[in-house]
Amino acid sequence: MNKAVILDRDGTINIDHGYVCRGEDFTYHDGVIEGLKILQQEGYILIVITNQSGIARGYFTEDDYKKLDKWMIGDLKRRGINISASYYCPHHPEAVVDKYRYVCNCRKPGIALFEKAVSEFDIDLNNLIVVGDKERDVAFCKKHQSVKGIVIYSNEEHVLNNISYVKGGLLEAAKLIIGDADGILDQADY
Numbered sequence: 001m002n003k004a005v006i007l008d009r010d011g012t013i014n015i016d017h018g019y020v021c022r023g024e025d026f027t028y029h030d031g032v033i034e035g036l037k038i039l040q041q042e043g044y045i046l047i048v049i050t051n052q053s054g055i056a057r058g059y060f061t062e063d064d065y066k067k068l069d070k071w072m073i074g075d076l077k078r079r080g081i082n083i084s085a086s087y088y089c090p091h092h093p094e095a096v097v098d099k100y101r102y103v104c105n106c107r108k109p110g111i112a113l114f115e116k117a118v119s120e121f122d123i124d125l126n127n128l129i130v131v132g133d134k135e136r137d138v139a140f141c142k143k144h145q146s147v148k149g150i151v152i153y154s155n156e157e158h159v160l161n162n163i164s165y166v167k168g169g170l171l172e173a174a175k176l177i178i179g180d181a182d183g184i185l186d187q188a189d190y
Contacts, residue, residue, distance in 0.1 A: 003127030004084075005039050005177070006117060006140075008108075009050035011133035012152060012170060013072075019054035021064045023071045031171030036081045038174040044129075045121055048086040049113045051136075056095030065090070084121060087113040108132075109139030131173050138163050150176065 010016040015027045040046060054060050065088060073083045089108070095101035105112040114130070117123065130138045130149045138149030141162050150173045154165035166172050 001122050001124035001127070002045050003043060004045040004047055004117070004121060004123045004129075006047045006049055006114065006128065006130045007170075008132035008134070008137040009048050009072075009086075012131060012137070013048070016133075019057075019059045021054060021060035021068055023068060023075075026068065026072065029169045031169050033076075033079055033081065035170035035172075035174035036076065038171075038178060040081055042178050044177075045084045045123070046082065047084055047117050047121070049108070049117065050086070050088050051108050052088045052090050053092040053095075053107075055090035056092035056097055056100035058096040062090055085117060087117060089113065109136040111140045111143060114140040129177055131170065135163075 007013060010020055013028065013032055014020060015029055017025055017027075020026055036046060052065050055062055055065055069086050069088070073086060076083055087106075089104065089106040089110075091100050091102060091104045091107050093101065093103050104110060118125065118128070125144050125146045128144075128147045130140055130147060132138055132149075132151060133153050135151060138151060141147045141149035145162055147162065149163040151163060151165045152169050152173050154167065164176065166176060
């Protein structure tokens with residue numbers, strides 16, 4: 001079985017300017033490249049799971065999203081980082097585009113895409129960490145208590161069961177994961 005880190009995209013990997021759909025609007029958060037390299041060097045498979053309601057809202061198409069995703073994966077690869085998979089949900093219950101208007105289990109906090117990633121990559125839930133900038137990004141951790149979650153850029157300073165909150169970004173989360181920072185990731189649940 002494999003160990004993995006599942007990451008949100010907008011707000012976690014890149015600055016969320018609101019419905020980012022073009023490479024020229026895509027800006028990595030400070031420390032993201034270094035943080036991803038640390039995780040990869042520690043043997044974690046890196047996977048992205050992202051809600052993309054901009055598709056459902058008609059702000060951009062699935063093809064636009066796929067072009068940006070391909071660009072991001074290629075850019076990270078050129079920087080020495082391998083993203084093993086990228087999953088997205090185009091749905092929203094109040095979509096403008098009819099075919100995307102429904103409640104699904106792939107839109108976070110739904111967990112269908114997490115379950116797909118775990119199955120496709122034979123991920124050990126005891127060695128899975130989910131990182132995002134919102135609590136809905138780590139909802140999978142609430143169902144599977146052995147999975148640890150980190151909410152970054154948070155003003156919270158506590159542990160909610162198996163979810164840690166850190167003020168910094170992905171670099172600080174990576175250091176916490178590998179034990180190179182003060183943190184609470186390995187403490188017993190409260």
